Amino acid sequence: MSVYVYAITSSDCHPRLDDLRGVGEEAPGLRTVTEGPLQAIVSDAPQNLRAKRRDLSAHHDVQQRLLSEHAVLPMRFGLTAADDEAVRAALDENAEPYAERLAALAARAEFHLKAAEDEDVLLRQVIESSDRVRRLRETTRGGGGTYEERLALGELISTEVRARQDEVTADVIEALRPYTVDESRGGATSEHFLNVSFLVDRDRSKEFTAAVEKLGEQYAPDIELRLRGPLPPYSFV
Structure with a gap:
């Protein structure tokens, strides 16, 4: 089953996730996928995910909880991976830049x-x-002036x-x-x-x-x- 990815944190963080639910109608539970010094917070991905208010809120709530406790790299809404192994592979491949960004965002x-x-x-x-705007405005008041003057007034105001x-x-x-x-x-x-x-x-x-x-x-x-x-x-x- 594909997985939905909410965020990445350091593997030495232990976020409180048991009272939060993931995106989708079945509101799946959250879990972590760890590879070396990094971990991803994920849930089972729903089928036919849409950007409904309920799911956007669930996505945001998970990230807000993480932010209140840890440095976090928030993922965009709708990001999925094929399975846990694909998540681990991504964490391993990007370990250095992810760790650098986590360090830069710590306590921020x-x-x-x-x-x-x-x-x-x-x-x-x-x-x-x-003065020029006032003069052109007076000239073109009530539909007066030339087309060029009216055009010049609009461009000048802009x-x-x-x-x-x-x-x-x-x-x-x-x-x-x-x-x-x-x-x-x-x-x-x-x-x-x-x-x-x-x-x-x-x-x-x-x-x-x-x-x-x-x-x-x-x-x-x-x-x-x-x-x-x-x-x-x-x-x-």
């Missing part, structure tokens, strides 16, 4: 920070700060918005770097212009979250900072 957790901005407020700020958001992103990351070990930037989305994960020493988690709260007060109410964590270090495996 990931925090994920996003930022969203009120579009109306942002547009008003852009208009107030740019450029100004990106510049302002890039500046905020850089300032936020720079302000938080003293409290972090590493960072991993994600792409902007339609809702969030800032999307970045930080690797933080556990004993500095309160300092880090306090720094984020201070930034949130600084940028409110125009910009909203949204922080999640501590999380398994998905972005730094």
